Amino acid sequence: MAELIVEVVALDRKIWAGTAKMVRVRTTEGDIGILPGHESVAGLLKPGEFAVERVDGGRLSGHIDSGFISVDSNRVTVVADEVNFDGQSESE
Amino acid sequence: MGAQIRVYRQKITSTSSMKKIFKAMEMIATSRINKSRQSLEAAYPYANALTRAVSQIASQHNISHPLTSTVDDVRRSAVVIFTSDRGLAGSYSSNVLKRAEGLLEMLNSEGREVRVYLVGRKAKAYFDFRRRDYDEFWTGDTDNANPERAEELTERLLGDISASYDDGGVDEIHLVYTAFKSMVTQEPRVLRLLPLEVVDANDLGDEVSEDYQDLEETNNNFEFEPNPEEFLNEILPRYIKSRIYSTLCHAASSELASRQRAMKAAGDNADELIKKYTRLMNNARQAEITTELTEIVSGAEAL
Numbered sequence: 001m002a003e004l005i006v007e008v009v010a011l012d013r014k015i016w017a018g019t020a021k022m023v024r025v026r027t028t029e030g031d032i033g034i035l036p037g038h039e040s041v042a043g044l045l046k047p048g049e050f051a052v053e054r055v056d057g058g059r060l061s062g063h064i065d066s067g068f069i070s071v072d073s074n075r076v077t078v079v080a081d082e083v084n085f086d087g088q089s090e091s092e
Numbered sequence: 093m094g095a096q097i098r099v100y101r102q103k104i105t106s107t108s109s110m111k112k113i114f115k116a117m118e119m120i121a122t123s124r125i126n127k128s129r130q131s132l133e134a135a136y137p138y139a140n141a142l143t144r145a146v147s148q149i150a151s152q153h154n155i156s157h158p159l160t161s162t163v164d165d166v167r168r169s170a171v172v173i174f175t176s177d178r179g180l181a182g183s184y185s186s187n188v189l190k191r192a193e194g195l196l197e198m199l200n201s202e203g204r205e206v207r208v209y210l211v212g213r214k215a216k217a218y219f220d221f222r223r224r225d226y227d228e229f230w231t232g233d234t235d236n237a238n239p240e241r242a243e244e245l246t247e248r249l250l251g252d253i254s255a256s257y258d259d260g261g262v263d264e265i266h267l268v269y270t271a272f273k274s275m276v277t278q279e280p281r282v283l284r285l286l287p288l289e290v291v292d293a294n295d296l297g298d299e300v301s302e303d304y305q306d307l308e309e310t311n312n313n314f315e316f317e318p319n320p321e322e323f324l325n326e327i328l329p330r331y332i333k334s335r336i337y338s339t340l341c342h343a344a345s346s347e348l349a350s351r352q353r354a355m356k357a358a359g360d361n362a363d364e365l366i367k368k369y370t371r372l373m374n375n376a377r378q379a380e381i382t383t384e385l386t387e388i389v390s391g392a393e394a395l
Contacts, residue, residue, distance in 0.1 A: 009137040011239050011337055017137075029317045042145055043317035044326050068327060070145050072314070077141045079330070 002036035003055050008078045015083055016060065022053040023076050025069050034071050042070040050078065061086050094380065100373035104366055111362035117180060118355035124235065125275075125348040131237060132272065132341040139338055142331045146288075146324070152313065153320045158254060159328045160288045163263040168205040170227075170252055170262040171195060172245070172285075174269035174343040175212035177234045182354035184270065184278075184347055185214035191280035192268040207252070207262055209245075211343075235347050237340035246333040253286050269339050270346035276353075278346035285335060288328070 006023055008016040023034040026048030032041075045068055051061040065082035149155065173192045175185040199206050210216050210229040219226050228248065230241060255261030265286040270278045316323045 007137060007141070009141055011135065011138050011242070011334060012131060013134040014137045027317050040314045041317065042148065042314050042323060044323060068145065068323070070141065070148075070314075072144075072148075077144075079138060079141045079145075081330075 002074060004034065004036055004074050004076050006052055006076045006078070008052075008080060008083065010080055010083065015080065016052070018052075019055040020052045020076075021055055023051070023069075023078070025050045025064065025078060027069065032069075034069075034076055036074055038071050038074075040072045042068065044068050045078075045080070096376040097373055097380070100369050100376060104369045104373065107362050107365045107369065111359055111366070114355045114359040114362060118352055118359060121348045121352035121355060125345060125352060128235070128237070128341065128345040128348055129272075132338070132345055135334065135338050135341055139334045142327065142334050145327055146331055148314050149316070149320055149324055149327075155320060155324055157324055157328060159286060159332070162287050166202075166204055166263040167257055168207060168262045169199050170207045170209060170249065170265045171199070172209040172249070172265065172267045173211065173215050174267070174339065175210070175215040175218075175234070176343075176347045176351075177213040177231055179214065180354060180358075181347055181351035182357075184350035184354075185212065185218075187280045188268055188270055189215065189218055191282060195266060195268060195282050209248070211241075211245075211340075235344050235351075237337065237344045239337060242333055242337035242340055245336050246329065249286070249336075250329055250332065267336075267339055269343045270350075272342045272345040272349065275349055278349055283335075283339070285332065288331070 003019045003021060004023060006016070006018060006020045007014065021036070024031060025034075025043075025045055027043035028046050029043065031048070032043065045064055045066055047065050048063070049061065050064050051059065053059055062083055062085035064078070064080045067078065067080040069079070070077045171192065173188060175188050179185070196206055196208075208219070208224075208226040210219060210226050211231075212234045213231045216226075216229045216231060230244065233241065249265055252260075252262045253265060257263070264284060267283045267285050269281060269283070271281045272278050
């Protein structure tokens with residue numbers, strides 16, 4: 001099955017990188033869910049929850065303050081100004 | 093006679109205590125440079141993501157934005173000079189300042205007003221000593237790039253560029269800093285930060301980062317939410333900030349590398365001096381003994 005290559009980055013560090021089945025973020029236009037094969041899109045984020053369904057079954061979720069997301073042929077980049085994770089799934 | 097020996101002994105003691113300081117500073121620089129290089133590398137993903145996004149917009153849409161449009165008649169430029177807070181880093185600060193002088197001269201000869209921003213106490217001291225004007229300075233923490241400093245600089249510079257000329261706005265912004273190429277090569281460099289030269293996604297140079305080559309050519313048509321203009325509006329300030337942050341990282345790493353090299357050289361020189369003084373001291377002692385012996389022998393002969 002195709003999977004997404006996900007990168008969550010902040011100004012001074014890479015927060016998380018890995019493969020995922022699904023990514024969900026809140027853009028200014030509303031929540032979007034990204035599945036493998038999604039068309040190329042770039043959107044601004046507004047404060048809200050985000051979630052990453054990892055390929056190994058785990059789940060990464062948290063709160064993003066602002067930033068943007070870009071999706072391009074199964075590469076997802078979430079650029080965040082500030083991220084707070086739920087739980088301790090941060091380090092990976 | 094014993095005076096000479098005493099003088100040498102004093103010199104040896106003071107040189108070796110200086111050597112201890114040099115060695116300590118070298119070690120501190122060595123240990124911090126790794127951290128600094130890591131933060132330089134850690135800033136790449138963010139910069140890459142932004143560069144990709146900006147160039148994607150540029151290749152798809154023909155948008156003119158205040159931050160990207162070049163002004164034909166530049167009347168006022170801003171120059172930001174990145175130096176260190178402390179000395180003992182070889183020619184690190186003076187190289188940057190020399191490069192900056194060249195730029196300032198060029199801008200002046202073109203009849204532009206120049207607004208100067210300084211980062212680091214060395215730059216401030218340089219300008220203060222020559223009683224030259226500058227508009228603002230930031231000191232402290234030059235060997236440790238932090239996002240807050242980048243934020244402050246970005247805010248200030250963006251405010252300047254968006255203000256009109258009559259309100260004191262500037263038309264272009266240059267950064268003078270030291271690019272960290274490797275542990276042994278750092279080179280002072282001038283970068284025109286604004287207006288931005290947005291490059292097409294397909295012909296990106298090595299300007300942004302070396303590990304950027306994994307970018308495949310994308311011909312996909314992107315959809316921008318909410319719309320390309322607003323997206324660009326939001327993203328460009330971030331792009332600038334990331335550029336400034338990476339400049340700070342470069343400057344910090346270069347400073348530490350220069351300091352490490354300078355301190356290594358100083359430590360080695362101290363070693364040599366100590367060796368030399370020890371030899372001279374031994375000579376002096378030997379001479380003293382010889383004189384004493386001669387005195388005794390000639391005294392005995394006289395009897």
